[in-house]
Amino acid sequence: MRRARENWFDRKWKNRRALRARERRSAKYRARLEREEGGTPEPGGDDAPLAVSDDASIGVVCEVRSDIRVVMAGERCYANLTRVPLVVGDRVRFVVEGNHAVILEVLPRKSKLVRMRGDATRRSAFSKEEHVLAANVDVAVIVASAAAPPFHPRLIDRYLIMCQYGGIRPLICVNKIDLVTTRPDLSLYTDMDIPVVYVSALTGAGMERLKQHLRGRCSVLTGKSGVGKSSIFNALLRESIQRVGELTRTGRGRHTTTSSLMYRLDHDTFIIDTPGIRSLGLWDIDPDSLRLYFPDFLPFATACRYRDCSHTHEPDCAVKEAVSRGEVAPGRYESYRRLMNELVGK
Ligand SMILES: Nc1nc2c(ncn2[C@@H]2O[C@H](COP(=O)(O)OP(=O)(O)OP(=O)(O)O)[C@@H](O)[C@H]2O)c(=O)[nH]1
Numbered sequence: 181m182r183r184a185r186e187n188w189f190d191r192k193w194k195n196r197r198a199l200r201a202r203e204r205r206s207a208k209y210r211a212r213l214e215r216e217e218g219g220t221p222e223p224g225g226d227d228a229p230l231a232v233s234d235d236a237s238i239g240v241v242c243e244v245r246s247d248i249r250v251v252m253a254g255e256r257c258y259a260n261l262t263r264v265p266l267v268v269g270d271r272v273r274f275v276v277e278g279n280h281a282v283i284l285e286v287l288p289r290k291s292k293l294v295r296m297r298g299d300a301t302r303r304s305a306f307s308k309e310e311h312v313l314a315a316n317v318d319v320a321v322i323v324a325s326a327a328a329p330p331f332h333p334r335l336i337d338r339y340l341i342m343c344q345y346g347g348i349r350p351l352i353c354v355n356k357i358d359l360v361t362t363r364p365d366l367s368l369y370t371d372m373d374i375p376v377v378y379v380s381a382l383t384g385a386g387m388e389r390l391k392q393h394l395r396g397r398c399s400v401l402t403g404k405s406g407v408g409k410s411s412i413f414n415a416l417l418r419e420s421i422q423r424v425g426e427l428t429r430t431g432r433g434r435h436t437t438t439s440s441l442m443y444r445l446d447h448d449t450f451i452i453d454t455p456g457i458r459s460l461g462l463w464d465i466d467p468d469s470l471r472l473y474f475p476d477f478l479p480f481a482t483a484c485r486y487r488d489c490s491h492t493h494e495p496d497c498a499v500k501e502a503v504s505r506g507e508v509a510p511g512r513y514e515s516y517r518r519l520m521n522e523l524v525g526k
């Protein structure tokens with residue numbers, strides 16, 4: 181894949197249209213871009229503003245559909261019609277040709293939220309492919325619903341692993357609290373320093389707290405279909421300043437979409453909406469390293485008889501003993517066993 185991408189860029193560099201377009205770009209136009217783009221923060225990036233070099237700008241991919249990518253730089257958006265493997269949040273170096281972005285380079289990803297494409301339980305050769313849900317985000321808002329659909333804590337455990345893998349801070353957001361009298365107890369996660377917020381997109385309860393967690397960051401909303409991601413998103417947008425990145429192939433505005441989209445909530449707060457997922461298969465995690473993704477096991481693991489104890493079948497496993505004493509949450513251990521079986525192909 182990497183090689184294919186490099187080849188693509190080699191070709192693109194040689195693309196005559198792009199070169200001609202670069203030549204056509206006047207100093208006046210570049211000055212305007214600099215004026216308009218200077219000082220605008222970049223989602224998931226450094227504190228430095230979007231830079232404009234002699235003839236190329238740095239932009240962020242804020243929408244990806246099958247037929248179009250939208251690149252945002254400052255307050256402007258440009259369409260890109262190629263099939264470069266980009267995801268929302270990717271940072272690119274590009275030049276402008278008309279209303280279009282000619283992408284010269286995709287900058288290295290600082291973080292990414294990934295999963296295995298397809299259904300994790302069906303292990304066909306085709307399903308073993310990385311699916312990047314979003315790039316360069318600071319926070320993954322793991323949305324679950326307290327009811328309808330029922331609360332599934334085991335999916336949260338999968339997300340936490342992929343957050344740790346991808347260098348992203350997790351935030352657990354339990355929606356639809358208006359439907360229940362007792363909220364799911366997630367103190368085991370708060371004990372692990374993972375923030376948990378309870379909200380109702382319908383009534384607005386808890387939304388202020390959620391906003392505080394999002395402020396000044398680039399976050400991705402993710403979770404199963406029907407948990408209320410879009411409702412939360414819309415509730416956040418209701419008071420938002422600006423919606424980012426809506427362009428058709430011809431550069432016209434667009435109002436409905438099922439694809440991933442990035443919006444600016446305020447000056448330096450960005451949020452990405454993603455389509456619901458059916459399952460979250462672990463990507464690039466091997467069975468031997470799985471235990472490292474369960475930080476709540478680690479204090480006990482040092483007392484296991486074997487240093488490389490997998491905490492499954494070995495005698496004198498201190499993690500299993502901690503589970504039976506209730507010092508490790510049984511649900512977490514259940515997640516671990518299930519994932520281990522999945523990874524070893526049982
Ligand atoms: N009672 C209640 N219903 C809600 C709440 N939030 C969302 N819903 C309802 O839940 C259903 C699904 O909400 P969506 O926002 O479409 O869920 P989603 O996670 O975006 O689903 P996908 O777009 O398929 O990924 C809708 O009927 C919403 O009206 C809430 O806080 N309380």
Ligand SMILES: [Zn+2]
Pocket residue numbers: 481484485489490491492494496497498499500
């Ligand atoms: Zn053990």
